[in-house]
Amino acid sequence: MTRPLLIAAVALAFGLRLYRLGEHNIWWDEAASVLVARMSLADGIQWTVRDVHPPLYFWLLKAWRVIAGESPEAYRFPAVLLGTLAVPLTYRLARTAASPRVSLLAAWLLAVNRLHVELSQETRMYTLITVLAIAATLLFISILASGGRAWAQWAAYGVIVSVGLHTLYSFGLVPLTLTIGCAGWLLWQHLLRKPPPWRIAIGWCVTNALVLLSFVPWLTLFLSSVRSPPAAGTVIDLILWLRAALTATAFGISAHIDPWTPVTVVVLVVLVLPAVPQITSTWRPAPRRGARAPTREAVVALYAPVVLAPLAIYAMALPNPVLYGPVLSVRYVTLFTPHASILFALGIALVASRLPWVGRVVALAWIALSCVTTGQLLENRWRTDNYETLAAYLRAYSRPGDAVALYSDWDWPVFLYHAPSGLARFGVTTHTRQTEASAAALADEWFAEHDSIWLLTLNGAYDIDPDGNVRRAVERRARLISEIEVDNKRLALFSRDADRSVRAARATPKYVAPLTGKPALIGFDRWVNETSAGESLHLASFWQGSGPADVASRVSLRDQAGRAYVQAEYTLRPDYPAADWPSRDLVRAEHILPLRTNLPPGHYGLTIGRTMSDGSYAETWAGTVRVRSPGSAGGSSAAIPASPESLASIAIFGDFAMLRSIALPSHRPGSEPYVVRAHWRAIQASPRPLTTFVQMIGEGVNPTTGNSVFAQVDVPAAAVPTNMWFPGEDFTSEYALAVGDLPDGPYRVIIGLYDHTTGRRARRADGSDHLIAERFNVP
Template identity: 25%
Template sequence: MKKNWFWLIILILAGTALRLAWLDRQSLWYDEGVTWMLSQMPLTELIKWTAADIQPPLYYLIIWINDIIFSDSEWALRVPSVFFGILTIPLIYTLGRRLSSIHPLSHQPSNQLTSQPTHPNSSFFILHSPFSFLAAFFFTLSPLMIYYSQEARMYTLLTFEATLAGYLLLKILHPTIKETQDSNRLKTRLLNPLLYAVVSAMALYTHYFAAFLLVAHALYALFVLWQSEASRSKLLPLLLAFGGSVLLFAPWLPILLARLGDDPSYWPGALKLNEAIRKVAITFIAGETVIEQIGWWLTLAFLTLIVLSFICLLIPNQPTSPSHPNSSFIFHLSSLFLTLWLFIPLVLILTLSYQSPKFNPRYALLAWPALALLLAQLLTNLITRPYSLRVTFYAARLLFVLSIVFFLAVSSFSLFNWFNDPRFSKDDFQALAQFVKERKAPDETVLLSSGHFFPVWAYYYGWDGWTPLPWMLRLDVDQVTTLPMAQTIAEAVEGQAGVWLVTWQDEVIDPTGVVPFWLDRIGERRHDAGDFWGVGLEHWQLNPHHFDRLHDNPIQREAQLNFADQIELLGYTQLNDSELVLFWRPKQPLPDDLVFNFDLTDADGFSWSRQPLTGRLGSDVYPPSRWPVGETVITHHQLPWQIGTPPGLYIAEVELGAVAPPPGASTATAAGDFSGWDILDAQGRPQR
């Protein structure tokens, strides 16, 4: 026992070192900036914010208290995540020992926290002493768990709560003989359910997806009650446990119900399940800091080792005696518990996300400990099961060694990327803000596009001297920047000689480049803004004599071309020799894909384009189907001049239309036929 605790302490120390390593080296990113902002609010304002948000308040309350104790540095904001990540290491070890006490479909309690196989040739899914250590080992060195232990978000807290809730549920359902014979048995029977209720409610107050964990727990409890001869004695504790968690969460339940389906931070649509499952597999095995293509091959290789290990355990042994029959598989309750824990939350999260495809594998992190425990369970049985054939004996040990070595290699590779490869760094708001501070003149201002990332900007830059475009407390994909934003820009640049434009997720909020368009109209780009990871920065020198353009019609030359009574081309503005801005106004809802053909010719019809420009109108995140009917939308186009094109006036020929699906296809593809739309006159007659 002392030896086991010695190695556990080694794991805890290693996990602590890895989670504290370079904790404050990287910039906070957007979500962490929101965490900081909430920690600065009065408590009542914090509660109001979370009530209107998609995250409940418990984690933010912890950060609020943490800010009082440790201040608001990057290190201080992230250290609670480190703390809960470290706490989960001994907890998952303890949970593993509790799982080891469960016998295969046994109705009798165990008298110890490790058990030996019922018979030597039937040891599959019967747990042994290395199991708990292996589970803690996987958790300690998991690049995914280390990554989120260094982020000022609620995910390690949620993982800790999920693990603790699982442990308490097992104590309720599978007490040891010692626990059943305890003189304070009645007190224990009440204490564990109450603790479970508190921890489960805390998980719900940390993240709403904890509800899916409770579904998995409820299914497992129902199965145990169905199998157990003493189901009546367990019914009351279970009612206290699950009913108590619901009662404790009940005050917040109306807020949750009001928020269901109300998440404006993503577009409606359908989740691509195959891509989501692939991403979950890569993230759970290789972490967040591998290139997806490499991570997929690493994941397939690791899964191959797991499948081979599983097959090895399924190979039957020769019976050694009539009392030891030829049986290599015994179903174990612990395996059911872990399988439900792993898959039920994941399936329900994917189901919930299917119609609103905002999904990230981190949403399922509460299920990751189950994966570590299942892997530990599989590998433990691989080396502890007796084998009658020498070849299977050595094959099992080879697979065990290969699995451990492969895990260590993948973990080392992913952690090396995290600590050393700038491609996996967080968006560098810190360096950009410092750059602007050092170079911004007193008569210059800062604009933020999109404005929702203001919390992390305020953390590094301060609260003065900048304007969000648009002002929004949270990301709302429907608040797309339109041409009337000129009024806000005019107020922000009044009396200023220059502008620094900081861009992050501007492709979502300003997908048509409205803000750069207006700044180009009133100033000149300086091209001295530097390059920063994940965040954009541009600098304009303003011309005060052009400020009136912010109040004028932005169209230099009007056209009023009606394409098939679907959309109007109102006109264009040429910003410079190489960039043209077209102004469109939809007359009806448009399809996702509109094909745009563009050519430059002279008066004699000779083309001066390097090649005719053909492409899709709009962008992936803002296709024509999202353009509001009756509102003006701009598109930017680079003019494809031939080298040596002489100065003069040229004709821009514009063709617009749709691509019809090829026969048998449900959607348009490049293989379909292009169908150009007629230009109609005022009476609706085709002109050309």
């Protein structure tokens, strides 16, 4: 059964690391990896020599992108493969210390480890160095066990360690901890009065010296480069750091660890147990239980990095005036997650050798808890609209010679990952507060080289320039052509070119969705498949061919029954009417679909349509989107209300609003306000936000207004706009009519809905556009 279960562990590891691989955003470190991979070798060296990591991984990534492409999935796939490879290698490493059954448990523990899964889904070097760390440890054990007689093992160890050092500076923890372990093993041999293993001592010194020699050229270049002095970071308490490192290697949890204290105690006990047979004879595994005490070589090779690495990382993170100190992050401990998994498996096996049922329960609970934490990680990760909308807007309307100014520039690697290539880039530093003079100097520099500047304003801009000096300086030098806002980011085009505009798009749609007519829909852009309630969905549609100037586009979010939960209809490009479009130009329109915070979670369909001046409407499918609850990992779909059309009503307006009842005042109009209370029920969201009108109309002429309206109130139908009403929702609104003295005669009170942007009223099934709520006579 060992082989099938090992294959199952490898398959599970691959599936977990591949699952939703592209469904979370490229973050700063990943974007920096891509940035270096896109550079020439010379530029990449110049970058990495001033960076915190050596260049080898970026060179490998550079070769990979030529084969795989530029998508997040393509960049992350090597980490998936290497993370999966670590599982069978962990089994192989465990076999040097334990039985097949225990080794299999170690492989399963690593396969479902949250931290290892997380780093296996990033465009970073951590899974590569984990594999190298396993290989170096295997060779270390083989060298000690064989007495150092095979020169090929020494050579292989040296090559692996040299490759690791050129991949990650922190990989130096591997030879460091193994050297300390080797010294301890030599001392152990001396205390046992065994013959001195001079071959191992000499070979170890020579091999490490050669490794260091291979690293000298890069180290010299690194130390001679000019870089900013290391920033003084905040160092946390040592015990807290060790607790975080322990829970991270066991279950991938490194934050909010206080509730995990009981689990951490169990993990610590299990971690210590494999050392017991080496230092005492009070607990030996019972015979024929499938567990055996690990060899001294294995104990040294496994414990040295697991125990010493967190201490070394903490020491390096202490403030120093010379070199970069890594931020205290458990990602640096991931090198030794396989070693810890083996020690955990050995500890559980030792428990099982005396208390079989307890050992089995601990093993199953461990794997189950790891699956839960890993599942929470994967379900909590989804791609948001980071720079996708803004980058697509740039691709559509940027021209050769334009420049982008990041204001501020702290997030520039992520922006460059998404942005079109070929645009010059300027940055407004986050380290200096902007004054009128400094902002003017920046703007002069930009416009000295470029006629058009795309100003991208980010959150940091409000910290370094709360008075908006940079934007004002740009506004004084060029006119605003267009502007688009996505969450906390705003992209504005300023140009001194009198002919500059954002009319015809230079880009083509990502998705084809034809809708014939004039104008014709060609396709659309859409960047996220999941979002959270309370956020906004951004889409762009592409149109071709002239049409009526007042033609409108509509985007709708619909449930499985086709009912709209939110709609957004606007005149298509009011700044560039469809009647003026050249027949062959591709015109792009932006759409924003705001979602209410209480939108039921679930899967919805998106549609894009066109409304003509005669009221005709046609739409096409634009895919599905998953909506999650705000601040949650998702949740199941909420129950959809029963079809509201079957409920009793006194009037239905269009296919979206039902007036269920009206409460009228008992008194006649006079000195007191005449308050009409209406109870609305939504059939679905309306295309546009509608306004309720309530009028008191007589047969005579009101001398004040010159028409037959003697009192009127126009207010939104409810606190929630009608284009965001959920099917089945109820709203009660009051409308107060200020009525003075009325001439004698008959009157009627009417109520209805209309679009305040067009003045068009919503129609009822009988063709009327209002409901008569009351008739009365004065006196």
